Amino acid sequence: MSCTLEELPFNLPLFEFGWVWLAGAGPGDPGLITLQTLNGLRNADVIVYDALVNPQILELAKKDAQLEFAGKRGGRPSAKQPDISSRLVALAKQGLRVLRLKGGDPFIFGRGAEEAAILAEAGVPFRILPGVTAGIGGLAYAGIPATARDINSAVTFITGHSATGEMPESLDWKSLARGSPVLVIYMGLKHLTNISARLIEVGRDPTEAVAIISQATLPEQTVLETTLADCAREAERHRVQPPTLIVVGQVVELRAGLKWPFQSE
Ligand code: SAH
Secondary structure, eight states: OOOOGGGSSSOOOOOOTTOEEEEEOBSSOGGGSOHHHHHHHHHOSEEEEOTTSOHHHHTTSOTTOEEEEOSOBTTBOOOOHHHHHHHHHHHHHTTOOEEEEESBOTTSSSOHHHHHHHHHHTTOOEEEEOOOOHHHHHHHHTTOOSOOTTTOSOEEEEESSOTTSSOOTTSOHHHHHHHOSEEEEESOSTTHHHHHHHHHHTTOOTTOEEEEEESTTSTTOEEEEEETTTHHHHHHHTTOOSSEEEEESGGGGGGGGOOOGGGOO
16 A cells, blocks of 8 residues: 555554554545544554445555454344453453444444443553544535535434334434424434334424435445435335435535535436
């Protein structure tokens, strides 16, 4: 690789032995990783990565780095959270430099806080390296601004999937519907029928614009523009593939005037 991190006009932190770096890999496009994460990739002895991490990003690892998969994939049972955290502790205690690599940002619907808390409890030193979350980077690649001055002064990130896999009932959907002009829903495809029906029930306009961004920032990216009333049906009809972001709000309409080559049809 011709990238020379050593030539930067500032210093990146030294990856010390026995440390865990909890890093975001961004939404997919390898160009969206940060210099901090690149530095982690270049120096880690072991990389424990999730399913949503683009394999191309792993190619930036040292040649002899050990790569460990720790996520869900195609129906295989997922690694249990306590297992992953204990594994990180064990690897760090062996004196290895451990990069824990997660899709997007580790602290946005990524359980980064749970892992960091266990490291802290075990006395393992760690760093948090933020990443571009899919709800920001993915929207940009679709040509949808998360905020626009004349439309919304607030944007809300929501998970469409609770810890048990159900639609999150603890959410105050009524307040969300009334209080936030733009909703960005992660993990929402499975429960989209219920989510969209609930939003309409608590007062959102059935004709409101919705975009469903699939595989955002990757060459396979697709964007389906629809409405709140039709979105679940349309997603099924177009066989939209996860991972997806669902954007509800008038900002979706700005896309038409913001065409750029990557934003897909
Ligand atoms: N920590 C991650 C989110 C993990 S939850 C982040 O900050 O982005 C996983 C969910 O993120 C997916 O179900 C999907 O809703 C969203 N997501 C992540 N990458 C995505 C991508 N490339 N395209 C669309 N959605 C994505």
